[in-house]
Amino acid sequence: MSPKRGDDVAPPPVDGEWRLRFATNAAAKGWGELGAEAPGNTRRCFEALRRAPLSTEDPDRQHRLRGRLATGHLGGRDHPQWEYEVTAGGRVRYLVDEERRTVHLVDAATRHPKDTE
Template sequence: MAGRGDDVPRPNPWRVRFADRRAAQGWNHLLAHARENLDRAWEAVTSDPRRVDSRQHPLKGALGVVKVGGDPLEQWQYEATSGGRLWYAIDDEARTLWITHAGTGHPRQTDQHR
């Protein structure tokens, strides 16, 4: 039972985890340079991971699917800043969003797939 002073859990939560050490380092770098933008990104992707708008959309082509723990998952992108990106994979079964890439610079991988 929850009581005074307890954290209030989200009613329909998504767990957010780093897919690897590089994603965690990129997250920390983005956090240091664009904290408010990253907070908005967190709210957007955990509220509706498949929302499509000017900042949030699925990656295309070979980048649209990524293996996490051996399982192929949809990979999406959130544009946190003009160049900063957050890539995440959606695991519906585990209700987990895997951060696969985070950084303040525009990822070169997307330039090859446009």
């Protein structure tokens, strides 16, 4: 998704941070909704994914998905798929491209996804 006039400006990664990109329009829309609903938590999610998208320090908040959801496909390649709990219901799902140090947000929503219930 290309930025356009009126869009927020994302800071570039520095000092070993990971690049964050939207992989879908739904993720971009959902990210905006999460930011409006829970700006502090969404900011903490942003910082956590920039710093350590593969962190297992807080598995209740940030973890790799299991089973059929453990891997996602993007750009002709498979990547591990993770989830970050932004709020009690809000989630961000992302694919981790370790080679390019890029986190691809594939979904973001203010409600819990039904496929993990």
